[in-house]
Amino acid sequence: MPSANYRTLLRIPGAAAFFFSAVVGRVGLAMTGIGIVWLVHARTGSFGDAGLVTGCFAVADALGGPQLGRLVDLFGQRRVLLWALAVHAGAVGLLFVGGPSTVAGAILAGASLPQLSALSAARWAALLRGTPAETALPRAFTLEALANGLSFLAGPALVSAVGAAGHPRLGSLLAAALVIGGGLALAAQRRTAPPVAGRAERHRAGRGLLRPAFIQLVALNAALGVFFGALQVSVTAYAVGRGTPDLAPLLYAVSNCTNLAGGWAYGARNWKTPPARQRALAAAGLALACLPLTAVAGPIPVAVCLALTGLSVPVLLVLFSVLAETSVDRAVLTQAFTWLGSASAAGSAGAAALAGRAVDTAGPHAGFAVGAAAALAMAALAVPGRSRSAVRIARVRR
Incomplete structure (x- = not known):
């Protein structure tokens, strides 16, 4: 049964503890960006200003994420997590002060945002490497995707519901509490933390980050981030523009329910189609689903x-x-x-500001058009054969 496959992974000693710790923190991560949208819009009445501040947060996340990842590879997950969480807590305090401190707090909050998805995925890779269960690594990554889907189901819906009820500050406070609580719980799981490699090995391995196959993945994640950022602003603007702000959490819930169902079904099957071809088909499907959003009104x-x-x-x-x-x-x-996550955050940053201005100028359909354009670009970039990753299926042992 598909559920037994997933349960088998979580029964590996230490797996459930780090996985669910990261899930808690990721719900807070999913709330943070949209929480800033609600917080700033409540103060200024402008989605453009809200998108700009959220963009500053996302840019800082994009720039700081790889640096945090590099520090983790140097010093280990626990040491870096504790420092990052302390800085993040102070940054959220600045967000609540208001005025110029809002932008400063957003930048600092983004730069110190713990990369919980990357840390959890790295633990799966280390836990399964060299074991009979290593072939289940794609299914473990499916669990990670399901965790992201759950996060973006519960997180934006919760913070939007709180914001629509007239408590935008509470949404950001809840986001920070979940990020810090989940991060501390993950830091406490020492047994499953990946070992720190030697300096010479890291220097030699660092060249792999410049390979065309990996650069293509970074570009694809940036396009996916544009899609995410545009929809965050556009869905909220669509609901508020209709005079029904309570509709926003329902729309988020619909999207993320199918996210969970699709991820579960995908991970339950062993696919024979090459991963690069699967990627192209999924990107094309996303583009086709996005295009009608630029025109439909109901x-x-x-x-x-x-x-x-x-x-x-x-x-x-x-x-x-x-x-x-x-x-x-x-x-x-x-x-x-973390580079993949940061590329997504960078795309989200530009999209949040661009979609916010587009919404202020021409309404929510203009914001949806930004997301649709990103999906089309992703579909074009994901065509098999654009890089050597399209034919590289088996893992090469190093």
Whole structure:
């Protein structure tokens, strides 16, 4: 049974502890960006200003993520996590002060945001490497994608519900509490933390981050981030513009329910199609689902389109992780995963600001158009044969 496969992974000693610790923190991560949107919009009344501040947060996350990943590869997960969480807590305090401190707090919060997805994925790779269960690594990455789907189901829906109820500060406070609590719980799991590689091994392995296959993955994650950032602003603007702000959490829930269902079904099957070809098909499906959002107006058609986008997202997340794990050396694997996350954050940063201005100028459909353009670019970039990753399926042992 598919559920037995997933349960078998979580019964590996130490796996459930680090996985669920990271899940808790990731719910907070999913709340942070949209929480800033609600917080700033409540103060200024402008989605453009909200998108700009959220963009500053995402840019800082994009720039700081790989540096945190590099520090983790140098010093280990626990030491870096504790420092990052302390700085993040102070940054959230600045967000609540308001005025110029809002931008400073957003930048510092993004730069110190713990890369829990990368840390959890690196633990799976270390835990399964060299064991009979190593062939289950794609299914472990599916669990990670399901965790992301759960996070973006519960997180934005929760913070949007709190914001619509007139408590935008509470949403950001809850986000910070979950990030810090989940991060501390993950830091306490020492047994499953990946070992720190030697300096010479890291230097030699670092060249793998410049391979065309990995650079292509970074570009694809940036495009996916544009999609995420545009939809965060556009869905909220669509609901508020209709005079029904309570609709926003429902739309998020629809999309992320199909995200969970699609990810579960994908991971339950052993696929024979090459990963690069699967990636191209999933990107094309996302693009086709996005295009109608630029024209449909009723809440039911919008919900249907968002639900269809949710089917492709978990598949893409799994495949990005699978292809990254085969493209770089284990000594820089955490840094590689953070580069993927940071590329997504960078795309989200530009999209949040751009979509916010587009919404202020031409309404929510203009914001949806930004996300649709990103999905089309992703579909074009993911065509098999654009890099050597399209034919590199088996893992090369290093």
